[in-house]
Amino acid sequence: MSERVERGRGRGDVDDYEQHGGFPVYRATEDDGGPDFGRLVEALRTIQDLGVSTAPPPDVVRRAAEQAEALVALLEPHRVPEGQQPGGRSMGLPGRGSLLMMPWTVEKFDATGVRSTGVFRRFHMGGNGAAHGGTLPLLFDDLFGMITHAYGRPISRTGYLHVNYRKITPIDTRLTVEGQVDRVDGRKTFVSARLVDAEGTLLADCEALMVVLLPGQP
Numbered sequence: 001m002s003e004r005v006e007r008g009r010g011r012g013d014v015d016d017y018e019q020h021g022g023f024p025v026y027r028a029t030e031d032d033g034g035p036d037f038g039r040l041v042e043a044l045r046t047i048q049d050l051g052v053s054t055a056p057p058p059d060v061v062r063r064a065a066e067q068a069e070a071l072v073a074l075l076e077p078h079r080v081p082e083g084q085q086p087g088g089r090s091m092g093l094p095g096r097g098s099l100l101m102m103p104w105t106v107e108k109f110d111a112t113g114v115r116s117t118g119v120f121r122r123f124h125m126g127g128n129g130a131a132h133g134g135t136l137p138l139l140f141d142d143l144f145g146m147i148t149h150a151y152g153r154p155i156s157r158t159g160y161l162h163v164n165y166r167k168i169t170p171i172d173t174r175l176t177v178e179g180q181v182d183r184v185d186g187r188k189t190f191v192s193a194r195l196v197d198a199e200g201t202l203l204a205d206c207e208a209l210m211v212v213l214l215p216g217q218p
């Protein structure tokens with residue numbers, strides 16, 4: 001099937017869950033989880049930063065543990081099935097309000113590609129001021145999910161993802177990642193992206209294969 005035909009078939013049908021394998025329905029929240037959800041997620045991220053960058057005395061550790069346990073007890077009764085939580089579905093929040101995804105902000109999202117900016121935080125650090133090598137595939141993989149969605153392709157799973165680490169990726173430094181669909185071949189969508197700093201220096205690039213799911217496929 002030619003790229004143009006395949007692309008045309010996908011576009012406009014992305015809300016048709018018949019096309020999305022066995023995926024549960026995901027819809028963006030209408031209110032980014034309410035007035036305080038963004039605050040909560042940002043505070044939790046900062047706790048992750050502090051959890052890996054502080055050395056408090058024992059009495060502070062004990063009080064912090066008690067407060068963390070109290071927070072767990074507060075939230076525990078409110079678990080919901082996948083697709084119903086605001087985390088990951090709040091498009092107006094950095095990282096869509098997900099604690100797993102990079103807390104980056106999407107600047108461009110259309111069929112020609114997706115661009116996003118943000119920083120790797122202290123809790124993303126591998127060593128000596130550099131982002132952990134495992135965080136870059138996470139950044140690229142999530143970007144590729146957005147790219148295939150913006151292109152109008154059904155939900156796809158990553159078949160492979162190849163990262164070239166060109167330079168040290170610094171934490172606490174504003175960076176930009178941008179990528180696009182390069183080629184479509186049946187169920188296969190070939191994508192690529194680049195991570196650069198404010199001067200445009202290439203830090204890493206990545207190419208991947210996204211495969212459209214078959215009916216009912218997990």
Ligand SMILES: CCCCCCCCCC(=O)SCCNC(=O)CCNC(=O)[C@H](O)C(C)(C)COP(=O)(O)OP(=O)(O)OC[C@H]1O[C@@H](n2cnc3c(N)ncnc32)[C@H](O)[C@@H]1OP(=O)(O)O
Nearest residue numbers: 026145149155156157158159160186187188209211213214
């Ligand atoms: C808005 C909602 C947001 C939600 C977004 C959710 C996004 C989720 C993204 C992910 O979860 S990615 C998670 C990490 N990836 C995985 O866990 C995937 C695990 N692997 C699989 O599930 C299957 O291997 C896969 C779906 C990728 C492919 O298996 P299939 O049995 O469906 O297909 P098949 O193996 O026949 O491959 C289809 C085509 O892709 C090709 N292919 C698959 N894997 C490949 C590979 N690794 N390298 C090269 N080619 C590959 C394969 O050769 C074939 O090419 P042809 O059509 O030309 O014959």
